[in-house]
Structure formats: structure tokens, C-alpha cells
Amino acid sequence: MTDQHAVYTPPAGYPILTPLYDIGVRLSTREKRWRRDLVDLIEPKCNEVLLDIGAGTGSLAPLLATKNPATTYFGIDPDEDAIQIARKKAGRAGIDAEFKHGLFSVATVAKWPAPNIATLCLVLHQVPYEEKLRLLCDINEALKPGGRLFIADYGEQQSRLMRVLFRATIQQLDGVSDTQPNADGALVPLMEQAGFLSITECKRYQTITGLISIYGATKASADE
Template structure:
């Protein structure tokens, strides 16, 4: 089910940029991610570090086509999870995937800097391959909103492009930067996401690990909202 908040919308005065940069490529997104990012490994690691007990309330921020949302629900059916994204087309794909997987999920259409949820609504906010699409200002706004909707003691778990593990990973990441832009990805490749989360008020900000892929290094982060 999709409920509509800020449908489509614009980000900082620019037209919303869809997955893979071009609307025509949106149907290819899942296949591209599966082929290039060792998806099962990094998403499995993210789910393992985020879903540590039953009956959590979880928000999947920038859920895209719902792969992570569905994966979490399958791992722990008692989880109450909602996916949110600003692109109604990818949410339609997510809804079809959830139906095919026979899991009951809710998807909301809204932008990360103005989430349609009350403060302290969730135990976890999770996000995969989302923050690198945002400018630094939008990253700050998204991190602030994640902090706001988390309950005291709640946790933010992020898997996204991070500081390369070596020169080869840095060279491969140039492909991502060609597709998604240097301006939005430079903070990721410089390893600045922990700095971002600390500035938003989070504590115990750590990089739990990383996964080297054919497009660069994906880092896994954990951060906690203070009690």
C-alpha cells in the first residue's frame, strides 16, 4: 500500500533525480544493484546489525524498490516496518515486490527532509544506498529527521558508499560518481557520514564494517540517539 505525502517533489530547487539518474533506467535498478554491489552480503549485514530483537518499529529511509524493507520483514515477521521514498514510481515497484513476497508492508511517499511521522515514533531508522544521492545540506536535513523520529535509545543503521578500502576501490567508484554526480558523492568517498551523524546529535557513531564491490566500498554505520 502506498500513501502519498510529498509525491515526486523537488529537492533544493532541482527536479527529483530518480534511481540510476534517468527515469527510463528505473526498471533496471534492482538488477544493476544485484550485479554490482554484492547486495546479499551488505544488506544481510545491515539487517543483522539493525534487527536485534522482535517487535521493533522500523523506518526504511529512502527505501527505493523495497528490497531492504522486504528483507527485514522476512527476517523478523513481528517487525512493524514502513518504507518511505520520494519517488512514487519506485514505490509502485516496491508494492508489487512486497505482494509477490507475500509480506504486508506500508510505503509512504515523502522526502527525507520532511518526514510525515511524529517525533519518537521508531526504534530503528535504516537506510541503504540513499545518502549518497543527497547534497551535504540535504544529508544534514535527512540525518536531523532520522534523529527526530527515533525514540530515545533508538538507532540509525546505514549502508552506503564510504571511504574506499584502497586505490582500486577508489578508481571503481568513479563509475558511481559519473552516474550519481561528484557533488553528492564526495562526502561519502571522503568518509564524512560519521561526522554528519555526530553533528545531528547521535552518539556511539561507529563504522561496523565494509564490503568491497565492483563499484567501490560500501560502509556499514551504526549511530544511537541518546536516552
């Protein structure tokens, strides 16, 4: 059995900090801005299924429901404490969202409908290089043909200031070995290696913890 603690870091770096994760992200990443922009880029439709990989404390689900409550939402995360918070958050918001505790793979979401859209928010910088590629490959396999992927995460740190801030904050919490590939610009080549097409850096956000980017990409359609 895979040791899930070997391939992911808790949302705030340490399990004891999970209850403080929402506050920390809100204060340090301009979360309100990039999450709102992410949902606008997704443009959720009534007949679409969205799979939120690394759903964390479930912050995306209420925003998605506000944009289009008829979009079907599924979220999975390996952190049980975070998933419990996500379920409570969805309950308070009165939205229909299903959450699963576990590591994402094609097999672990096989009982859910195949998604049209997949999201990864602040996940890839916290896992080893090989796990970054595995996640992207499994997402490509799980998506319907022509499906879309959106990643909101720390990407290439494109200025000295952003590199310094990233080193002083995120790399102190989450370690250097997992986070450095993101800072060096590895995300786009990894997405290409996983088979994604039309990869675009849609938005950038300078934050006190480094540069956060939103990337969009598509899975090949059935006739490609």
C-alpha cells in the same frame, strides 16, 4: 513547495533506469551480502518499528520479514516509480509493509509510530551535502530515545583502487558534487553533527563500484 528533484537523484541515476535498479544493484554492489549482514546487525524484535528512509524498490522489507515478521516496517521514498515497485514486491512476498511516496522529514512521517530503528540504504551519496545533514538531523528527531540508525552506503573510499572504481561508476551516474563528500569520509562527522552517539563502521565491502560500508549509531536516551 520543495522541488524533490532538486534534492535527490533517482535510484539508478536516471528515471528511465529505475526498472533496472534491482538488477544493477545486485550485480554491482554485492547486495545480497550487505543486505543480509544489515538485517543481522539490526536484529529486529517483535515490538520494534523500523523506518526505511529512501526505501527505493523495497528490497529490505522482505529480508526483514524473513528475520522477524512481527517487526513493523514503514518505508518512504521520493521516487514514485520505485515505490510502486516496492508495493508490488511486498504484495508478491505476502508481507505487511507500508510504503509512502514523498521526501522524508519529521512532518511527512508524523502519522506513523515513532521508530526504534531507522535505515538509510544507498541514499546519502545521492543527495547534496546540506541534504545529507538535514536527513540525519530529522532522523535523530524522529527516532525514539535510544533508537538506532543503520546506514549502508558508499563511505570513505580508503584505497586508490576503490577511489578509481567509484569515480568510474557511481560518480558517472550520480555526479561528483553529491558523491564526493562520501568518498572523502564525511558521513561519520555528519552523523556526529546530527547528534548521534556510539557511531561505528560495522562492515566494509569492496565492490566493482567502490567501497560500501555499514555504519551503526544511536540516538541519546531520555536520561542522557
